[in-house]
Amino acid sequence: xxxxxxxxxxxxxxxxxxxxxxxxxxxxxxxxxxxxxxxxxxxxxxxxxxxxxxxxxxxxxxxxxxxxxxxxxxxxxxxxxxxxxxxxxxxxxxxxxxxxxxxxxxxxxxxxxxxxxxxxxxxxxxxxxxxxxxxxxxxxxxxxxxxxxxxxxxxxxxxxxxxxxxxxxxxxxxxxxxxxxxxxxxxxxxxxxxxxxxxxxxxxxxxxxxxxxxxxxxxxxxxxxxxxxxxxxxxxxxxxxxxxxxxxxxxxxxxxxxxxxxxxxxxxxxxxxxxxxxx
Amino acid sequence: xxxxxxxxxxxxxxxxxxxxxxxxxxxxxxxxxxxxxxxxxxxxxxxxxxxxxxxxxxxxxxxxxxxxxxxxxxxxxxxxxxxxxxxxxxxxxxxxxxxxxxxxxxxxxxxxxxxxxxxxxxxxxxxxxxxxxxxxxxxxxxxxxxxxxxxxxxxxxxxxxxxxxxxxxxxxxxxxxxxxxxxxxxxxxxxxxxxxxxxxxxxxxxxxxxxxxxxxxxxxxxxxxxxxxxxxxxxxxxxxxxxxxx
Numbered sequence: 001x002x003x004x005x006x007x008x009x010x011x012x013x014x015x016x017x018x019x020x021x022x023x024x025x026x027x028x029x030x031x032x033x034x035x036x037x038x039x040x041x042x043x044x045x046x047x048x049x050x051x052x053x054x055x056x057x058x059x060x061x062x063x064x065x066x067x068x069x070x071x072x073x074x075x076x077x078x079x080x081x082x083x084x085x086x087x088x089x090x091x092x093x094x095x096x097x098x099x100x101x102x103x104x105x106x107x108x109x110x111x112x113x114x115x116x117x118x119x120x121x122x123x124x125x126x127x128x129x130x131x132x133x134x135x136x137x138x139x140x141x142x143x144x145x146x147x148x149x150x151x152x153x154x155x156x157x158x159x160x161x162x163x164x165x166x167x168x169x170x171x172x173x174x175x176x177x178x179x180x181x182x183x184x185x186x187x188x189x190x191x192x193x194x195x196x197x198x199x200x201x202x203x204x205x206x207x208x209x210x211x212x213x214x215x216x217x218x219x220x221x222x223x224x225x226x227x228x229x230x231x232x233x234x235x236x237x238x239x240x241x242x243x244x245x246x247x248x249x250x251x252x253x254x255x256x257x258x259x260x261x262x263x264x265x266x267x268x269x270x271x272x273x274x275x276x277x278x279x
Numbered sequence: 280x281x282x283x284x285x286x287x288x289x290x291x292x293x294x295x296x297x298x299x300x301x302x303x304x305x306x307x308x309x310x311x312x313x314x315x316x317x318x319x320x321x322x323x324x325x326x327x328x329x330x331x332x333x334x335x336x337x338x339x340x341x342x343x344x345x346x347x348x349x350x351x352x353x354x355x356x357x358x359x360x361x362x363x364x365x366x367x368x369x370x371x372x373x374x375x376x377x378x379x380x381x382x383x384x385x386x387x388x389x390x391x392x393x394x395x396x397x398x399x400x401x402x403x404x405x406x407x408x409x410x411x412x413x414x415x416x417x418x419x420x421x422x423x424x425x426x427x428x429x430x431x432x433x434x435x436x437x438x439x440x441x442x443x444x445x446x447x448x449x450x451x452x453x454x455x456x457x458x459x460x461x462x463x464x465x466x467x468x469x470x471x472x473x474x475x476x477x478x479x480x481x482x483x484x485x486x487x488x489x490x491x492x493x494x495x496x497x498x499x500x501x502x503x504x505x506x507x508x509x510x511x512x513x514x515x516x517x518x519x520x521x522x523x524x525x
Contacts, residue, residue, distance in 0.1 A: 238413050241309060245310040250414040250416075
């Protein structure tokens with residue numbers, strides 16, 4: 001079993017507002033990632049200091065890993081813990097405007113949790129890729145901090161209105177299938193989305209901020225399809241140690257440089273390799 | 280007998296075709312590595328100060344083992360006399376038990392300097408290319424320690440330069456720093472020979488130690504360990520490190 005994480009600042013950012021952490025023992029593994037809203041510190045009404053907020057949310061989640069291993073994401077406890085850190089540093093609660101993704105592996109499954117946007121991908125042992133994304137109406141993702149502020153949560157519900165869940169599968173030799181999109185009313189939406197990846201079918205599970213959807217060809221406005229980017233990010237050649245750092249470095253520094261791809265938004269990835277199948 | 284008999288894999292170097300060994304790449308956990316290729320003269324003329332050369336290698340590696348970058352260093356050690364011998368292939372410096380290095384030189388015979396240089400550079404470039412193909416970032420530093428002129432090599436000085444160019448042009452390594460160290464160089468003709476070989480062989484720097492005294496060895500240890508450390512810090516920067524002053 002291995003875990004690793006990676007985060008890099010986007011081309012249009014002056015500070016990286018993504019953050020990630022990962023770790024494992026022989027039996028259990030975790031990966032946590034947060035993507036701070038791209039607001040400048042001095043802007044109004046942007047969300048200031050979300051680089052701090054992203055880190056606090058990740059740290060706070062790490063304190064509550066036992067709950068995650070039990071299959072429950074303790075929304076209120078994580079939010080309150082992070083809010084305490086925010087208050088300690090005398091920042092605005094707006095700093096908590098950050099998405100939160102987590103994965104824990106215990107036994108035969110890796111379970112993922114998602115609050116807000118971002119991408120979750122599993123690499124099958126046969127080389128396929130299954131991904132899940134969330135898109136909120138008005139590009140306003142849900143932030144955990146809203147659970148502590150009824151007014152902001154109401155405002156979010158009134159403005160976002162809908163959420164769209166997308167999933168697709170890449171099969172070696174066949175390519176990508178037709179993406180499945182389900183749009184639902186935000187009122188019916190469960191704040192924390194979960195997915196289960198069976199260890200027998202999937203060897204790697206990756207969490208990614210929505211920066212993975214911000215790749216473009218340099219000098220153009222042509223977006224690179226998420227599927228094309230995922231093929232690169234998931235092409236992990238060796239799962240030993242810093243397997244995500246190696247893949248992301250090679251992807252960003254070599255492949256993107258050679259092919260003229262840039263990522264405008266911060267890009268982060270954290271994940272778990274669940275190890276070989278033991279008969 | 281090689282210093283370590285472990286489960287290293289055998290590789291065949293591009294260019295010269297020398298065989299070399301290295302730890303199985305799939306077992307390497309870091310994302311970036313600096314390859315350290317060191318080759319030491321074991322010709323009969325180094326007999327009076329062979330233990331000083333050994334000490335120079337041991338102390339330099341020891342200093343690197345204390346560095347924060349130790350987990351990102353892979354070292355390969357050669358000795359050259361009448362034959363070029365791989366004392367150990369590329370292996371994590373942290374796993375190099377330096378007590379095993381005592382007495383590895385066993386001087387005697389001629390000086391296959393050029394063969395050792397080509398072997399060191401080609402093996403590094405080949406291993407580096409394999410690392411990069413597996414998504415690792417890699418750069419390298421070559422350290423050749425000799426007290427005299429080549430005798431008996433099948434390669435010539437210009438082949439060393441060609442090997443350096445192959446390593447730099449084939450995208451095998453992000454960058455390469457090459458150091459030629461003349462030790463106990465007392466004769467002006469040898470000093471001139473080694474200075475000329477720096478240019479003909481394409482080395483980045485030639486440093487000359489007039490003797491093998493404890494003070495000189497300490498200075499060399501400092502130079503070598505700092506050079507390795509600087510090159511290691513330069514990995515993933517796109518270019519080589521600045522050369523350290525001797």
